[in-house]
Amino acid sequence: MVAAHVRIAALDGASTVDPTCLRDLIYAYAGRGEEVEHIRVRAGPGRADILAFLDTDDAEWAMKALRIVVHKVLTGSSALRGWRIV
Numbered sequence: 178m179v180a181a182h183v184r185i186a187a188l189d190g191a192s193t194v195d196p197t198c199l200r201d202l203i204y205a206y207a208g209r210g211e212e213v214e215h216i217r218v219r220a221g222p223g224r225a226d227i228l229a230f231l232d233t234d235d236a237e238w239a240m241k242a243l244r245i246v247v248h249k250v251l252t253g254s255s256a257l258r259g260w261r262i263v
Contacts, residue, residue, distance in 0.1 A: 193221075
Protein backbone atom coordinates (compact mmCIF):
# COMPACT_ATOMS: atom_id res chain seq x y z
CA MET A 178 0.00 0.00 0.00
CA VAL A 179 1.29 3.43 -1.01
CA ALA A 180 0.20 6.89 0.13
CA ALA A 181 -0.41 9.64 -2.43
CA HIS A 182 -1.24 13.31 -1.85
CA VAL A 183 -3.10 15.85 -3.98
CA ARG A 184 -4.00 19.44 -3.13
CA ILE A 185 -6.94 21.18 -4.75
CA ALA A 186 -7.75 24.86 -4.61
CA ALA A 187 -10.71 27.06 -5.45
CA LEU A 188 -10.10 29.52 -8.25
CA ASP A 189 -11.80 32.24 -6.21
CA GLY A 190 -9.54 31.47 -3.24
CA ALA A 191 -12.37 31.62 -0.71
CA SER A 192 -14.77 28.75 -1.39
CA THR A 193 -14.92 25.86 1.02
CA VAL A 194 -15.66 22.19 0.61
CA ASP A 195 -17.00 19.75 3.16
CA PRO A 196 -14.23 17.16 3.74
CA THR A 197 -16.68 14.30 4.25
CA CYS A 198 -18.53 15.08 1.02
CA LEU A 199 -15.26 15.33 -0.90
CA ARG A 200 -14.08 12.01 0.51
CA ASP A 201 -17.38 10.36 -0.45
CA LEU A 202 -17.17 11.79 -3.98
CA ILE A 203 -13.65 10.42 -4.41
CA TYR A 204 -14.79 6.96 -3.32
CA ALA A 205 -17.74 7.21 -5.71
CA TYR A 206 -15.62 8.24 -8.70
CA ALA A 207 -12.76 5.80 -8.04
CA GLY A 208 -12.88 2.89 -10.43
CA ARG A 209 -11.71 -0.63 -9.71
CA GLY A 210 -8.45 -0.01 -11.55
CA GLU A 211 -7.42 2.88 -9.31
CA GLU A 212 -7.29 0.67 -6.19
CA VAL A 213 -8.14 3.47 -3.73
CA GLU A 214 -8.35 1.94 -0.26
CA HIS A 215 -8.42 4.76 2.32
CA ILE A 216 -8.92 8.52 1.96
CA ARG A 217 -8.37 11.39 4.36
CA VAL A 218 -9.30 14.99 3.53
CA ARG A 219 -8.28 18.16 5.34
CA ALA A 220 -10.07 21.26 4.05
CA GLY A 221 -9.65 24.95 4.74
CA PRO A 222 -10.71 28.18 3.07
CA GLY A 223 -9.99 27.89 -0.64
CA ARG A 224 -8.13 24.57 -0.48
CA ALA A 225 -8.25 20.90 0.43
CA ASP A 226 -5.53 18.31 0.90
CA ILE A 227 -6.34 14.75 -0.07
CA LEU A 228 -4.29 11.84 1.23
CA ALA A 229 -5.16 8.42 -0.16
CA PHE A 230 -3.72 4.99 0.32
CA LEU A 231 -3.75 2.88 -2.82
CA ASP A 232 -3.28 -0.86 -3.09
CA THR A 233 -0.02 -0.89 -5.07
CA ASP A 234 3.74 -0.92 -4.56
CA ASP A 235 4.33 1.70 -7.27
CA ALA A 236 4.41 5.22 -5.80
CA GLU A 237 4.45 6.91 -9.22
CA TRP A 238 1.38 4.96 -10.35
CA ALA A 239 -0.42 5.73 -7.06
CA MET A 240 0.10 9.47 -7.53
CA LYS A 241 -1.07 9.33 -11.14
CA ALA A 242 -4.14 7.24 -10.22
CA LEU A 243 -5.15 9.63 -7.43
CA ARG A 244 -4.78 12.65 -9.72
CA ILE A 245 -6.99 10.92 -12.32
CA VAL A 246 -9.71 10.20 -9.74
CA VAL A 247 -9.60 13.73 -8.30
CA HIS A 248 -9.75 15.19 -11.82
CA LYS A 249 -12.87 13.09 -12.50
CA VAL A 250 -14.43 14.42 -9.30
CA LEU A 251 -13.62 18.04 -10.15
CA THR A 252 -15.02 17.78 -13.66
CA GLY A 253 -18.01 15.64 -12.75
CA SER A 254 -19.31 17.37 -9.65
CA SER A 255 -21.16 20.65 -10.00
CA ALA A 256 -20.35 21.47 -6.37
CA LEU A 257 -16.64 21.57 -7.24
CA ARG A 258 -16.72 23.62 -10.41
CA GLY A 259 -14.07 26.27 -10.08
CA TRP A 260 -11.69 23.95 -8.17
CA ARG A 261 -8.41 22.71 -9.65
CA ILE A 262 -5.52 20.44 -8.75
CA VAL A 263 -2.52 22.56 -7.77
